[in-house]
Amino acid sequence: MKKSAINLQDKFTKFSKHWSPRVVAEMNDYQFKLAKIEGEFVWHDHKETDEVFVVIEGKMLIEFRDGKVELSEGEMYVVPKGVEHKPFAEKECKIMFIEPRGIANTGEAGGDLTAEEDVWI
Amino acid sequence: MKKSAINLQDKFTKFSKHWSPRVVAEMNDYQFKLAKIEGEFVWHDHKETDEVFVVIEGKMLIEFRDGKVELSEGEMYVVPKGVEHKPFAEKECKIMFIEPRGIANTGEAGGDLTAEEDVWI
Numbered sequence: 001m002k003k004s005a006i007n008l009q010d011k012f013t014k015f016s017k018h019w020s021p022r023v024v025a026e027m028n029d030y031q032f033k034l035a036k037i038e039g040e041f042v043w044h045d046h047k048e049t050d051e052v053f054v055v056i057e058g059k060m061l062i063e064f065r066d067g068k069v070e071l072s073e074g075e076m077y078v079v080p081k082g083v084e085h086k087p088f089a090e091k092e093c094k095i096m097f098i099e100p101r102g103i104a105n106t107g108e109a110g111g112d113l114t115a116e117e118d119v120w121i
Numbered sequence: 122m123k124k125s126a127i128n129l130q131d132k133f134t135k136f137s138k139h140w141s142p143r144v145v146a147e148m149n150d151y152q153f154k155l156a157k158i159e160g161e162f163v164w165h166d167h168k169e170t171d172e173v174f175v176v177i178e179g180k181m182l183i184e185f186r187d188g189k190v191e192l193s194e195g196e197m198y199v200v201p202k203g204v205e206h207k208p209f210a211e212k213e214c215k216i217m218f219i220e221p222r223g224i225a226n227t228g229e230a231g232g233d234l235t236a237e238e239d240v241w242i
Contacts, residue, residue, distance in 0.1 A: 006196060007196050075128050099148075
């Protein structure tokens, strides 16, 4: 049976909209999502789950109420559940993030940046 | 508060043993593990969970009873639960894999390659 690798950079060539995640893989009840980000996101949290960010290309900043963390290519960070955070990227940054199925990207904050689920698998 | 990124290549400099995973992050009940692999692993499956492989550097092959998939740097694959697989790398390959806490690397197959949990966080 034909088995295909999921090539992350290849997936990134297929969309350009910022803050618009694409689900490229699922593991049990979890989803692996790719996004291109640039500029400021909204302050939000996820009361029910941790969230993992992995930078595939570029740099991003995650701001917290009590600090911040900068992530470069090949770096990751786990935002604990319930912790308010605001992603930011000065220039376009390609990220993978991982969280359970059914989690809104803006948490309960809502607003224009809230994305529809877009499953590519 | 000081927040630190998890730098994957930096973590890889801190160990050399093959097939000996290090837990570098946890998200809810899931663990993100780094491993250096070379040569053949054992046939095994995980009856209760999917398993995600991401190649950070090098190339690996995952053999299945009905095919195989080759993964290069920046590629990933989800091995569905219950599917027998055998990882292989001709040369040393650096991988990240993700699965729930408490999963043995050799499934129920056991043997010399069964690793103790080694949590680095």
